[in-house]
Amino acid sequence: MMLAPSPSTSQTVSRSVLLACGALLGFVAVGCKHGDSSEKPGDKAAAAAPAEIKIGQTMPYSGPASAYGTIGKVEAAYFQKVNKEGGVNGHSINLVSVDDGYNPAKAIEQVRKLVEQDQVSFIFQSLGTPSNVAIQPYLNTNKVPQLFVATGATRWNDPEHFPWTIGFNPSYELEGSTYGRYIATHQPGAKIAVLYQNDDYGKDLLKGLKAGLGDQAKSVIAEATYEVSDPTVDSQVATLKASGADTFVNVTTPKFAAQAIRKAYDIGWKPKQYLSSVSGSVGSVLTPAGLEKAVGINTVGYFKDPTDKQWDDDPAMKEWRAFMKESLPELSTSDQNNTYGYIAAQTMIQVLKQCGDDLSRANVMKQAASLKGFAPPLLLPGIALDTGPNDFSLFERLLLVRFNGTTFVPVADAAVVSK
Amino acid sequence: MEGLLHQVFAGLANGAIYASLALALVMIYRVTHFVNFAQGELALCSTYSAWALIEAGASYWVAFVVTVALSFAMGVVIERVVIRPASRAPALSVVIVFIGLMVALNSVAGWIFGYSTLSFPSPFPAEPPFGNHYIGSHELGVIAVTLGMLGLLYVFFRFTTLGLVLRAVADNAESSRLVGIRVERMLGLGWGLAAAIGAVAGIMIAPIVFLDPSMMSGVMLYAFAAALLGGIDSPIGAVVGGFIVGVLENLMGAYVIGTELKLTVALVLIVVVLVVKPSGLFGQPVAARV
Numbered sequence: 001m002m003l004a005p006s007p008s009t010s011q012t013v014s015r016s017v018l019l020a021c022g023a024l025l026g027f028v029a030v031g032c033k034h035g036d037s038s039e040k041p042g043d044k045a046a047a048a049a050p051a052e053i054k055i056g057q058t059m060p061y062s063g064p065a066s067a068y069g070t071i072g073k074v075e076a077a078y079f080q081k082v083n084k085e086g087g088v089n090g091h092s093i094n095l096v097s098v099d100d101g102y103n104p105a106k107a108i109e110q111v112r113k114l115v116e117q118d119q120v121s122f123i124f125q126s127l128g129t130p131s132n133v134a135i136q137p138y139l140n141t142n143k144v145p146q147l148f149v150a151t152g153a154t155r156w157n158d159p160e161h162f163p164w165t166i167g168f169n170p171s172y173e174l175e176g177s178t179y180g181r182y183i184a185t186h187q188p189g190a191k192i193a194v195l196y197q198n199d200d201y202g203k204d205l206l207k208g209l210k211a212g213l214g215d216q217a218k219s220v221i222a223e224a225t226y227e228v229s230d231p232t233v234d235s236q237v238a239t240l241k242a243s244g245a246d247t248f249v250n251v252t253t254p255k256f257a258a259q260a261i262r263k264a265y266d267i268g269w270k271p272k273q274y275l276s277s278v279s280g281s282v283g284s285v286l287t288p289a290g291l292e293k294a295v296g297i298n299t300v301g302y303f304k305d306p307t308d309k310q311w312d313d314d315p316a317m318k319e320w321r322a323f324m325k326e327s328l329p330e331l332s333t334s335d336q337n338n339t340y341g342y343i344a345a346q347t348m349i350q351v352l353k354q355c356g357d358d359l360s361r362a363n364v365m366k367q368a369a370s371l372k373g374f375a376p377p378l379l380l381p382g383i384a385l386d387t388g389p390n391d392f393s394l395f396e397r398l399l400l401v402r403f404n405g406t407t408f409v410p411v412a413d414a415a416v417v418s419k
Numbered sequence: 420m421e422g423l424l425h426q427v428f429a430g431l432a433n434g435a436i437y438a439s440l441a442l443a444l445v446m447i448y449r450v451t452h453f454v455n456f457a458q459g460e461l462a463l464c465s466t467y468s469a470w471a472l473i474e475a476g477a478s479y480w481v482a483f484v485v486t487v488a489l490s491f492a493m494g495v496v497i498e499r500v501v502i503r504p505a506s507r508a509p510a511l512s513v514v515i516v517f518i519g520l521m522v523a524l525n526s527v528a529g530w531i532f533g534y535s536t537l538s539f540p541s542p543f544p545a546e547p548p549f550g551n552h553y554i555g556s557h558e559l560g561v562i563a564v565t566l567g568m569l570g571l572l573y574v575f576f577r578f579t580t581l582g583l584v585l586r587a588v589a590d591n592a593e594s595s596r597l598v599g600i601r602v603e604r605m606l607g608l609g610w611g612l613a614a615a616i617g618a619v620a621g622i623m624i625a626p627i628v629f630l631d632p633s634m635m636s637g638v639m640l641y642a643f644a645a646a647l648l649g650g651i652d653s654p655i656g657a658v659v660g661g662f663i664v665g666v667l668e669n670l671m672g673a674y675v676i677g678t679e680l681k682l683t684v685a686l687v688l689i690v691v692v693l694v695v696k697p698s699g700l701f702g703q704p705v706a707a708r709v
Contacts, residue, residue, distance in 0.1 A: 067534030229637040234429040235669040242422030268552045288538035
């Protein structure tokens with residue numbers, strides 16, 4: 001096998017690398033120049049062209065997280081539907097949704113282009129913690145609203161440092177503390193084992209769990225991590241079983257959640273189980289794991305799971321299914337991401353309705369931070385969205401639900417656990 | 420003690436997964452002297468085909484046989500259409516072609532079949548054998564199938580004329596051509612066989628790790644470590660390497676370095692093997708005449 005390139009090739013390569021570097025430098029310089037003066041044209045566009053509301057978005061339509069790309073498609077289709085029905089206060093909506101491949105560097109480049117060339121008024125539901133962390137300083141410096149960020153990291157609720165950024169998902173910390181409070185009240189003296197993904201998602205939830213446990217935080221007796229590149233988590237589950245824990249908090253993404261539930265059952269470990277809502281899906285987690293192995297698992301929910309039969313006759317679910325059938329027949333109606341996108345789009349429309357005719361960036365941000373008990377019908381009963389100038393967290397509470405072998409039902413003794 | 424046994428058996432089960440894919444890597448290496456980075460994604464596409472056939476109503480074994488045959492054909496076609504045009508290019512270009520193939524196949528699989536996690540049926544009983552809690556029937560089955568494939572490969576290369584011809588082509592393509600061997604056809608055959616082995620591996624792996632487009636990304640890395648540790652041109656080495664990597668990874672993760680560094684074990688292993696003994700445990704040292 002010949003690995004060393006011939007001298008002539010390597011020269012060509014280094015020359016082209018140099019050229020590429022030069023081009024890149026030039027590009028960055030141009031980009032910075034644009035960045036400095038970006039604020040005015042955008043504001044003007046928002047103020048001077050009231051007929052159309054132009055919204056920007058980055059989505060992982062390709063790359064490792066492309067499963068989530070479907071969210072962007074649902075949102076675009078929902079805005080189309082609103083436009084057909086006359087728009088919001090007479091304004092039509094134009095969502096410019098572009099691919100960032102789940103790559104933060106690409107996200108920055110795309111967002112600059114959206115703000116400076118496409119002159120969008122604001123960014124809506126850009127997906128992924130890394131990408132949003134990357135674009136947050138740019139958007140805040142230029143006072144462009146970064147609305148309803150599609151990730152559950154805790155950092156989006158920070159009005160003091162990032163007044164132009166507001167999250168959407170309930171934070172993983174809120175979810176963790178919900179479990180912690182419930183365990184502290186209903187299972188005092190529990191011995192808890194935690195399996196978590198070794199990143200912000202896992203760590204945030206673990207932090208919330210310990211906060212919720214309060215003075216019982218010491219009852220977490222075993223912790224094991226995994227990387228998304230691990231083929232299985234069997235070894236970790238065996239380690240946790242060996243710790244002698246009687247409660248298992250499973251903070252994993254769907255594939256690993258199914259593996260962990262199955263492995264725990266197969267090796268004869270029968271703890272009380274709390275499963276992160278990220279994987280709280282009957283169709284894509286519990287069914288692959290084996291429904292009989294999942295009976296009794298607790299999770300939290302905030303919106304109706306389309307694979308859960310108890311919502312089959314629910315009017316909101318029927319409306320959503322009809323929308324999917326008409327606008328996006330190629331997408332799956334058992335994918336929770338499609339429900340999620342629908343709810344996020346409805347929330348956006350609510351904010352725009354509240355804006356009236358003042359569609360300046362400042363007012364859009366102000367209205368996003370003034371949601372009062374807004375309850376899209378696909379949310380679970382008892383859940384509503386509330387924000388305020390000093391509280392950028394949409395969710396105040398989550399519903400604890402338990403799997404009974406066919407569906408998730410609210411846990412009677414702790415139906416609603418408050419923040 | 421019970422915990423240790425759990426770790427060892429879980430490691431052996433994982434090891435069988437790595438070994439089965441490492442076998443496909445070794446197969447292609449023996450014929451072409453290239454490490455095929457797209458091997459995992461080829462196996463992924465095969466597994467999805469099997470899943471689609473089963474969903475469409477085919478019985479497990481029909482789906483199995485049809486998939487292995489289809490994968491063989493796919494291997495031959497890819498060799499002819501994608502690899503052969505690049506065969507006279509420098510090694511680096513071929514590597515880039517492999518990487519391109521990997522990304523493309525992964526995206527195509529996701530585009531066609533979606534990204535949600537699917538369960539894949541197992542031909543083995545659901546209950547663990549002898550009522551034990553350490554290893555499931557499917558895991559045992561995978562170990563048996565992997566050893567079976569190893570036996571078949573050994574017999575093929577050692578005792579059949581075709582196996583001899585393949586070895587000759589790998590060893591010296593030019594001389595082979597001069598004695599009348601149709602080298603291109605043999606390369607195609609090698610690709611086909613590797614894809615077929617990969618298909619069996621994928622079908623065996625999917626019930627354990629669940630089927631989604633990222634199913635192979637992690638497995639592939641460990642399979643590389645396994646193949647390198649055993650010796651990239653040795654089928655026996657690939658299997659032994661697979662089991663060693665699987666068990667070592669679990670024991671190190673559980674008792675020595677913690678779960679955060681499990682993947683690092685595989686990476687360190689790759690580097691150590693390449694530095695200390697590039698031919699691996701069972702491989703033949705490469706000697707080139709200059």
